[in-house]
Amino acid sequence: VPSAPRTARERGRAELTREILDIARRHLADQGAAALSLRAIARELGMVSSAVYRYVPSRDDLLTALIVEAYATVGQAAEDADDAAPQQDPLARYLAIAHATRDWAVAHPHEWALIFGSPVPGYRAPVDTIDPAARIPLRLLQILADSPRRRRRTRDLPESVAADLRSLAEQTGSPLDDELLLRAVAAWVQLVGLVSFELFGHLNNVIHSYREHFDAQIRGTAADLGLVPRPTRAT
Amino acid sequence: VPSAPRTARERGRAELTREILDIARRHLADQGAAALSLRAIARELGMVSSAVYRYVPSRDDLLTALIVEAYATVGQAAEDADDAAPQQDPLARYLAIAHATRDWAVAHPHEWALIFGSPVPGYRAPVDTIDPAARIPLRLLQILADSPRRRRRTRDLPESVAADLRSLAEQTGSPLDDELLLRAVAAWVQLVGLVSFELFGHLNNVIHSYREHFDAQIRGTAADLGLVPRPTRAT
């Protein structure tokens, strides 16, 4: 962990590094990941293309940084929305996370495609992306854990699936039973799937009120998960 | 509709056209859509690159053909599986379609990514892709329509969502009510979402028994949809 930059060199380096990331982020947002090019970034900086290599080891590393950043920002948006919701109202929290995620995606479609679309050809996600990618699903698990649970009939799951779910529970310290864990995974898949369907055009000509449809679907799942709204008291 | 080819020229043309599509399909399967190149195809054919333009108007048209083909083959696989299932058993039909879809995707990951991943940059899907893309979801609607329905409490949906669903019912001639239509859309999103999560690596380190997990999730949704297994009679 380096301390605050001192020398002019260090300050310049920090600033240029930031600037490169800014430009890369903008190019990604405008054109998508495939169009991301170190030469284009250099051009915009008024530098020669090889100079960028003083700041970025390779195009793949830059892409990795953008992926991590995308996961981090959408995760942050979701967490902020969750924190701003009434903590005793699991339904409100669930809706807050879902809508914050969708709102971010609608505002940053190429970033969304980068992290949830088809993997970039020839690119393999490094370990750094695992933790930031887990932020939203972890919150979903927490909401379920914080929420009052009614007993439900548990199905018989194959041993292999139950093992995967037990291991998930251990890794996340979740108190949920297999049935709820399975539904939690489904909820996460649904959240991402709904947003991707919208952004990738798979609901063209079918759904027009995207936000309302999304809301209805998410509420349906919340009900299936047993998340109930806090009782409103009449005044 | 041209009749069966007669002249040597026509036969040659038909064969080469087929060959180009074969090679394109193979390149797509091996390397993904981004790596698809007319020059590479020409090279493999032992032709000069410009010759390919006698058979294919442009790279985008070739890509469109591959997209349509991918939708058609996965749709066909799903329909075949449905047709092979006992028609009076909606659960069996639902499972058959789901697994056929997943099996195809696992066998053709790049094709799957082409149709359900992020849209290819700079490419806009033409109208030709709409019909083939609708085959599987249409089957899902049919299964639900063919299946005995129990009354369920319908939620209050916003007018805009209800309108979208009514219009969907009209376009598909479906007798389902809003609640079931909404759940049918959710089921379709889930099916694609689960497969994409598996193929795109979003369940890495979480789920290992993909097939069993998929099966469990699909069965859960089938139960929520009210699809019941046909009662087995003891012999």
Add this chain to the structure above:
DNA sequence: TGTACATCAGTGAACGCGCGTTCACTGATGTAC
């Protein structure tokens, strides 16, 4: 059946464009004595 003409497949060259990455270098900035 034979000839004149039209069709069309495939060639070869070119246009114009882009990219990631390496490497020897100059000159400015920073550091140690």
Add this chain to the structure above:
DNA sequence: TGTACATCAGTGAACGCGCGTTCACTGATGTAC
């Protein structure tokens, strides 16, 4: 405070690669009389 040396940012040229698409052309195949 001043000098010698080390560090490092940015240059410019190059390597080696790829792509889609157009266009004038030759020569083979097909067709109409």
